[in-house]
Amino acid sequence: MGAPNLLNPERRMLRAMQLSEASRTWDLDGILAACEWTDQAVAVGAGHGLQNHGLVEVTEETLREIRLDVAGEQAVEAGLLEARLWAWMGEQETATMQGLQSVFERHEAGPGVGLLKQLGVGIEGGQLVANDPEAITKAIGQRTSFLQSLPLDATDVDGEMLKHFSSRKQLIQTVERTVRHWRLTEAGEAVSPDDLQETMVITDITPELLQGEDWKTAEFRSFDVTLEATTPRTGRSHPMQALIERIRAIFLEMGFSELVDDYVQSAGWNMDALFIPQDHPAREMQDTFYLDQPSSIDLDEGVMQAWKAIHEHGGETGSTGWGGSYSTEVSKRPLLRTHTTVNTIQYLARHPKEACRVFSVDRVFRKEAIDRTHLPEFHQIEGIIMEEGANLQMLVTTLKTFYAKMGYPEVRVRPAYFPYTEPSLEIEVKWRGKWLELGGAGIFRPEVTEPLGITSPVLAWGMGLERLAMLVLGLDDIRQLYISDLEWLRNQPIL
Ligand code: PHE
Numbered sequence: 254m255g256a257p258n259l260l261n262p263e264r265r266m267l268r269a270m271q272l273s274e275a276s277r278t279w280d281l282d283g284i285l286a287a288c289e290w291t292d293q294a295v296a297v298g299a300g301h302g303l304q305n306h307g308l309v310e311v312t313e314e315t316l317r318e319i320r321l322d323v324a325g326e327q328a329v330e331a332g333l334l335e336a337r338l339w340a341w342m343g344e345q346e347t348a349t350m351q352g353l354q355s356v357f358e359r360h361e362a363g364p365g366v367g368l369l370k371q372l373g374v375g376i377e378g379g380q381l382v383a384n385d386p387e388a389i390t391k392a393i394g395q396r397t398s399f400l401q402s403l404p405l406d407a408t409d410v411d412g413e414m415l416k417h418f419s420s421r422k423q424l425i426q427t428v429e430r431t432v433r434h435w436r437l438t439e440a441g442e443a444v445s446p447d448d449l450q451e452t453m454v455i456t457d458i459t460p461e462l463l464q465g466e467d468w469k470t471a472e473f474r475s476f477d478v479t480l481e482a483t484t485p486r487t488g489r490s491h492p493m494q495a496l497i498e499r500i501r502a503i504f505l506e507m508g509f510s511e512l513v514d515d516y517v518q519s520a521g522w523n524m525d526a527l528f529i530p531q532d533h534p535a536r537e538m539q540d541t542f543y544l545d546q547p548s549s550i551d552l553d554e555g556v557m558q559a560w561k562a563i564h565e566h567g568g569e570t571g572s573t574g575w576g577g578s579y580s581t582e583v584s585k586r587p588l589l590r591t592h593t594t595v596n597t598i599q600y601l602a603r604h605p606k607e608a609c610r611v612f613s614v615d616r617v618f619r620k621e622a623i624d625r626t627h628l629p630e631f632h633q634i635e636g637i638i639m640e641e642g643a644n645l646q647m648l649v650t651t652l653k654t655f656y657a658k659m660g661y662p663e664v665r666v667r668p669a670y671f672p673y674t675e676p677s678l679e680i681e682v683k684w685r686g687k688w689l690e691l692g693g694a695g696i697f698r699p700e701v702t703e704p705l706g707i708t709s710p711v712l713a714w715g716m717g718l719e720r721l722a723m724l725v726l727g728l729d730d731i732r733q734l735y736i737s738d739l740e741w742l743r744n745q746p747i748l
Contacts, residue, residue: 257306257444260474261451262288262299267308267441268449275442279435298480300435308441314432317407319415321400324423329400334361335368336393342374348381360625400424492745493734496722497614500634503658504612507651509636512613514596519550521584523595525560526602527673528700530575531583535591542589542618542629549585556602557581559704570699589618592715593635594673598701601639605706608640614718625730632718634692639711645676648694648712652680656691659721669693673701673713680716684724692716 259267269287270279279287284296303309321329331337341356342348354362366376372389375382383389399414407415407427418425455462456474490498501511520543524536535541559568560579567574590596593613600611613635621627638651653664663683671677674695681688694714702711719731726745728734733741 257308259306259449260299260302261454262290262295263302263306263308264449264451266296266299267303267437267444268446270309270435270437271442271444271446271449275437277436281433284435297433300433303435303441306440308438308444310436310438312434312436314434316430316432318404318428318430319407319410320404320426320428322423322426324421325400325403325418325425328397328424333393333396333400334365335372336397338365338369339372339389339393342369342381342383350376350379350381353381358624404428486743489747491742492726493718493722495747496725497632497718499659500614500718503655504636506658507610507654509610509612512596512600512611512635513615514593514599514613516589516616516618517544517550517587518590518595519552519584520586520588521550521552521557521560522599523588523590523592525564525579525584526556526598526701526705527594528563528698529672530577531564531579532577533672538620540620541591542620544587544589547587549582550587552581552584556704557584560584563700563704567700568704570703572698572700574700591619592617593633594713594715597635597637597713598705601637601702601707601711602705606708608709610636610638612636623732625732626720628719628731628735634716634718634721635714637711637713639707639709641709643696643710643712645696645712648678648696648714651712652694652714656680656682659725661724666694669695671695673698680714682724689720689724691720 265288266284269284270277273279273287281293281296284300285291285293288296288299290296300309300311304311328334332340338353338357341353345352350366353366357365369381370376372392373383373385374389375384396414396417399411399418403425415425452472454472454474455468458468462468489495504511520536524533525531529536561581562568563570563572563574564579565574565576593615596613596615597611600609614632615635616630617633618630621629623629636651638647649666652666656662656664661682661684665681665683665688666678667681669677669679671693674693675698677693677695679690680692680694681690683689692715694712694716697707697711697713702708719734722728722734723731726734
C-alpha cells in the first residue's frame with residue numbers, strides 16, 4: 254500500500270511499535286519510553302492519528318479513582334470533625350453540650366453532635382456520654398486511616414467507607430481517568446520503515462524563515478482545528494466585581510446617579526444626623542470601628558446645634574427627641590462608616606432642595622465575628638429618591654424593579670425599625686422557596702430631614718451586597734467570595 258502522509262510523531266510512534274513484536278499491547282508509559290517523549294498529549298495525539306489511518310487499534314478504559322475533596326484535605330490535616338470532638342471529649346472531666354458549643358463554632362457543633370450520636374454518644378441531661386468508648390475510637394480511627402489511604406482505585410475501596418463518606422459534604426470525590434492501550438494493525442505492520450523517516454516540518458513561520466529559501470521545499474505542519482484542546486484561561490472580572498457592575502448598570506438604567514464617598518466618617522454624620530441616639534448600643538466600641546487618627550473630625554457648628562435640638566427635644570419637628578444631653582464631642586468622633594447611609598445623608602445636606610435619585614455600592618465596616626454569613630467588611634447597595642410626592646408605594650416598586658432586573662421577581666416587604674425612617678421596612682426576596690432578608694428601607698423621618706433643610710420626602714434603602722452575591726452564585730458560605738480560590742473563580746459563570 255502507498256505510505257500514508259503521517260506527521261512526525263505518528264511516524265516515530267509507528268516506527269517504535271514496529272521495532273517490538275507486532276502483537277504487543279502498548280500502554281502510555283511504554284509509548285513515552287520508546288519514543289523518548291515526556292508529554293503524554295503528544296503520545297495520545299499520535300496514537301489518535303495512527304488510529305485514524307487504520308494503522309493502530311486503540312482501546313480505552315475508564316477508571317474511577319476516589320480522591321480527597323476540599324474538606325477531606327482539611328480533615329487529613331486538622332482531623333475529622335468527629336475526631337476533634339472526640340479528642341475534646343476525652344480531655345473533659347464531664348463533657349457537656351454547653352462546653353462543646355463554647356469551644357466549637359456553630360457550623361461545627363451542630364453537625365458534630367450528629368456525628369457523635371451516630372457513633373454511639375448519647376446526651377443525658379446536657380451531658381455527652383459514651384458507653385463504648387473503644388468502639389468509637391476504633392470507628393473514628395478507621396475513618397481517618399481511610400481518608401489517609403486516598404487516592405485509591407474505586408474497585409479497591411471499602412464499600413462501607415465509600416457509602417459513609419459519599420453522604421458527607423466534600424470529603425471525597427470520584428475522578429474518572431481514561432487509560433488507553435495501543436496495538437499495531439496489519440496495515441500498521443505493513444508500512445515500510447523507509448516511509449517512517451521523520452521529515453523537517455515547519456510549525457512556526459518566522460521572519461528568519463521567510464528571508465531564506467528553505468521554506469520553498471519544506472513541509473508545513475497542518476493543523477486539525479477540530480481536535481479537542483484545553484480551555485484557555487483568560488483574565489476576567491472577579492464575580493463580586495462583575496456583580497457590582499451589573500447592579501450599577503441597573504441603577505443607571507433606572508435613572509440614578511452614582512455616589513462615591515469616603516470610608517472615614519464622623520459619628521455625627523454616621524449616626525447623629527440619622528437620629529440614632531447617642532446611647533444606642535450599635536454605637537459601642539464592640540460594634541463600631543472607631544479611629545484614633547484623626548483624633549476628631551470638624552463639623553459645622555450650626556449643623557451640630559440643629560442635631561442637639563433634635564436629639565434633646567425634637568427641635569421644631571413636634572417630636573420629643575431622645576431627651577438627655579447631646580454631646581458635640583461624641584459627634585466629632587471618627588469611625589469607619591457602618592453603613593453607606595452616612596453618604597446619602599450628606600449628599601442630601603449638600604443638595605437639600607434638588608430632587609434626586611442617587612445610589613452607591615460601597616464598602617462598610619462593622620465589628621462582626623467572621624462566620625458563614627458575617628464579615629467585618631462588606632458592601633451595601635444604598636439608594637435614595639427625593640422628590641415631591643415620593644411615597645411608600647414608589648419605594649416598594651423601585652426595590653421590586655431592582656430585584657426583578659437582578660432575576661428575583663418575588664420580593665416582599667415587612668415592617669421593621671430604624672431610628673431614621675418611618676415607616677421602616679425589611680426587604681425579603683424569595684430564593685429556592687425561602688424568604689431571605691436582604692436589607693432595610695424606609696422614608697426619612699422629619700428628625701433627619703428638617704435640620705438639613707430638606708422639605709420633600711426621601712425614600713431610602715440599604716441592602717447587603719454579599720447576601721445577594723450568595724444567592725446569585727449559590728453559596729452557603731460568604732467567605733468563599735474573598736478567599737481567592739482560583740479553581741472556584743475559574744468555574745464561576747459569567748454574570
Ligand atoms: N442603614 C441600614 C442598615 O445598615 C439600612 C437602611 C438604609 C434602612 C436606609 C433604612 C433606610 O442596615
